[in-house]
Amino acid sequence: MTATVLVAGGNGYIGSHVVVELAAAGFYPVVIDNLANSNPEATRRVTGIAGRDVPLLVGDVRDGAFLDEVFRAYPIDVVIHLAGLKAVGESVAKPLLYYDVNVGGAVGLFQAMDRHGAKRMVFSSSATVYGDPVTVPITEDFATGATNPYGRTKLMIEEVLSDLVASDPAWQAISLRYFNPVGAHDSALIGEDPNDIPNNLFPFIAQVAVGRREKLSVFGNDYATPDGTGVRDYIHVVDLARAHVRATQALLQGTIAGGAHMPINLGTGNGVSVLEAVHAWRRATNRPIPYEVVARRPGDVAACYANSELAEKLLDWRADFDLDAMCRDHWRWQSRNPQGYGEPG
Ligand code: WQD
Numbered sequence: 001m002t003a004t005v006l007v008a009g010g011n012g013y014i015g016s017h018v019v020v021e022l023a024a025a026g027f028y029p030v031v032i033d034n035l036a037n038s039n040p041e042a043t044r045r046v047t048g049i050a051g052r053d054v055p056l057l058v059g060d061v062r063d064g065a066f067l068d069e070v071f072r073a074y075p076i077d078v079v080i081h082l083a084g085l086k087a088v089g090e091s092v093a094k095p096l097l098y099y100d101v102n103v104g105g106a107v108g109l110f111q112a113m114d115r116h117g118a119k120r121m122v123f124s125s126s127a128t129v130y131g132d133p134v135t136v137p138i139t140e141d142f143a144t145g146a147t148n149p150y151g152r153t154k155l156m157i158e159e160v161l162s163d164l165v166a167s168d169p170a171w172q173a174i175s176l177r178y179f180n181p182v183g184a185h186d187s188a189l190i191g192e193d194p195n196d197i198p199n200n201l202f203p204f205i206a207q208v209a210v211g212r213r214e215k216l217s218v219f220g221n222d223y224a225t226p227d228g229t230g231v232r233d234y235i236h237v238v239d240l241a242r243a244h245v246r247a248t249q250a251l252l253q254g255t256i257a258g259g260a261h262m263p264i265n266l267g268t269g270n271g272v273s274v275l276e277a278v279h280a281w282r283r284a285t286n287r288p289i290p291y292e293v294v295a296r297r298p299g300d301v302a303a304c305y306a307n308s309e310l311a312e313k314l315l316d317w318r319a320d321f322d323l324d325a326m327c328r329d330h331w332r333w334q335s336r337n338p339q340g341y342g343e344p345g
Contacts, residue, residue, distance in 0.1 A: 004028045005248055006076045006118075008061050008109055009083030011038040013192045014124065014181055016046050017241035018080060020190070023050035025245045030074050032067075033083065034060040037195065039341035045189040061105040067112035078248045079113055081106060082124040084153070087199055088299065091150035102153035103160075110164060119168070120251040121161060122244055125175040125263065127233070127304055129155045136231075136271065137307040140177070140263050148299060162261045169259030174247045179233035179267035179306050181240050183326040184333035191333030192237075193340030201277060202234070202326075206334035209285045216289065218274050220296030225303055229274035233267035233305035236321035236329070240266055246315035255314060267306025268319040277323070284327035285335075 005022050009015045010031030015038075022029040023046075031043055035058055043056040055074075059066035061083050070076075084102040085091070091098040106123075113119060128151035129144045146152040158175045165171040182202040184191035198204040207213040221228035243266050250256050272280075281289050311317050321329075 002026060002028045003077040003248075003252060004030060004075050006070065006074065006079045007031050008079065008081045009033055009124070010080075011035065011040060011043050011056060012082060013038075014237060014240065015082045016042045016190045017185060017237045018082070018244045019043070019046050019054055020049050020185060021238070021241040021245050022248070023052060023054065027245070027248065029054055030070070030076070031056045032059055032061070032070055034058065037085070039193065041341040042190055049185065049187055049189055061109045062100070064108060064112060067109065068115065071112060071116035071118060076116070076118040078120040078122065078251055079109065079118060080122040080124070080244055080248065081109055084124070086150060088128070088148050088150045089199060091148055091153070095149040098149045098153050103156050106157045107160060110160065119171040121171070121173040122247045122251065123157060123161060123173065123175045125158055125177045126151065126154045127177050127179045127265070127267070127306065129158065129177060130304070132301045133304060136303050136305050137269060138265065138304065139307045140265055140310055158261070158263060165259050165261045172251045172256050172258055173261040174251065174256055175261065175263045176243060176247060177263055177265050178240060179235055179265070179304070181237045182234045183236040183238065183321065183329040185238060186329055186332070188332040188336045191330070191337065191340075193337075201274060202330055205278065205281050205289060206330055208289055209281060209287045209331060210334050210338050212338065214290070216278065216291040217294045218291050219294060219300060221293045222296070223302040225273055227273050227275050230300055231271040231273050231303040231305065233270065234272055234277070234323065234326055235266060235268050235319055236326045239319040239321055243311060243315060243317045246317045250315055262314065264311050264314060265306040265308055266311060267308050269306055269308045271303055271305040272323055280323045280327045281331070284324060284331050
């Protein structure tokens with residue numbers, strides 16, 4: 001019997017890649033999304049990649065009546081929750097919006113799941129919950145301590161899930177702590193499409209490479225890292241998406257038992273500096289990628305990368321794509337879609 005997976009936020013960058021991999025693995029994905037941060041063209045293209053219709057139901061996870069309609073219309077076996085706001089800087093300026101959308105939205109979704117007896121959750125969490133780690137690589141038993149409202153919403157939702165599974169052992173939950181998702185599906189039909197000036201490194205470099213931005217500002221080169229620039233764990237979005245499929249399977253197969261909530265890191269275990277990323281982008285695009293070193297960005301940490309052994313052990317998952325593949329696939333998407341979904345290239 002084909003399991004039905006509800007993907008909240010499934011029209012977004014990560015979500016659309018998750019839906020493609022779910023369909024490829026034989027699941028029946030259903031997408032709900034309020035389109036606040038994504039273009040419905042994404043799911044139209046996902047339908048083309050998947051070779052089958054993927055329902056996109058437009059609505060908000062804070063709308064209980066909308067969710068009841070969805071759960072009445074589809075026999076949901078697992079829910080993957082990616083619907084939320086994710087800009088660190090914006091969360092500092094608009095904390096109430098982030099607590100309403102991210103925490104309020106998650107609680108509303110979990111309440112609907114409870115009402116309809118759908119008690120398997122894969123939650124999109126973030127390495128931001130670790131704050132500034134005392135050392136690297138990071139394992140899941142590290143102290144958590146978010147340093148911004150966005151990270152605190154992710155941590156609060158994880159705690160809600162822990163309390164929920166403790167209150168009702170019929171619940172099973174996995175929180176996937178993403179490190180730095182980058183890249184795109186090799187069809188170049190779907191990819192990251194930031195609304196305005198990209199906050200994150202890869203989409204910004206991609207826009208420099210395609211000529212939309214003049215140069216990259218490197219936020220500081222005086223960190224205690226090999227070349228002085230920030231070190232992160234970039235992970236290909238398709239590797240990340242496939243981990244969601246493995247997590248879904250783990251819940252259905254009972255690898256993650258009832259009454260359990262497992263936080264699991266999703267990273268490659270490799271730390272890459274900003275300058276190493278720039279050099280990899282130059283190799284992938286054969287473009288100069290000009291940059292200027294400027295002051296540090298407030299809130300940035302020197303180094304953050306994962307120990308990914310728990311994902312290998314519990315999900316039988318490991319990252320396949322290397323840094324050059326991440327740059328190559330991200331570039332193919334950007335160069336064929338210079339304006340993202342707004343105007344096809
Ligand atoms: C990476 C490195 C910057 C832009 C953030 C969120 C995190 C997650 C991933 C949601 C750092 C440097 C960046 C630029 C630069 N999002 N940089 N110039 O900050 O590690 O994580 O995105 O879950 O929650 O915090 O990613 O891509 O912004 O920065 O030098 O124009 O690139 O200083 O060292 P980050 P990032």
